């Protein structure tokens with residue numbers, strides 16, 4: 001599975017690719033806990049910017065609600081600022097970035113500037129048809145960020161987080177059927193070409209991701225352990 005992936009760095013830089021609902025956020029969070037990698041989610045950073053009412057957040061809000069992609073300029077700027085923070089020294093896992101070829105090239109340049117490069121771009125391989133159900137059932141704990149799903153990963157006690165006990169559960173405004181269709185379209189038009197981009201770089205790894213969360217996590221865990229070895 002590791003053919004072609006770069007295993008030379010001590011602090012791994014990983015990318016999770018896949019359509020909305022593929023499980024990028026869930027798996028990034030599990031890798032963060034298991035390996036001390038820092039999850040960098042441009043979706044989370046943009047939602048925080050929207051909530052804080054920053055200039056970037058104000059520009060991004062309507063685009064996100066419509067299921068489109070926020071401009072490369074805004075997203076690259078937010079990601080650049082986040083990468084400059086000191087907590088990523090044990091390695092980072094990029095969740096939801098890059099989403100366009102312009103972003104991928106910007107990331108290559110940013111990493112090159114700091115003497116780093118991508119160890120692996122992991123494509124979570126899923127069937128589009130199942131993504132609407134996956135997305136429309138999901139919710140997140142507002143206390144600790146743990147993700148849940150009505151069918152696939154319910155809380156043990158109704159409306160109570162298994163991890164932190166909070167009862168503040170949140171559903172995303174863009175997790176509705178109409179917006180999901182638009183987000184899937186944006187993925188196929190603008191993000192799917194990155195699979196070939198990373199294949200050409202020799203960094204692409206494909207992981208089947210239609211199974212249960214723990215099996216997919218085990219496959220990713222093995223990849224990260226290989227990279228760190």
Ligand code: AMP
Nearest residue numbers: 042043063064068069070075096097099
């Ligand atoms: P996510 O949380 O990754 O599903 O992202 C939620 C929304 O934020 C997306 O539908 C886009 O509108 C926006 N977004 C997140 N990351 C990016 C990115 N790398 N490029 C453009 N838009 C993004």
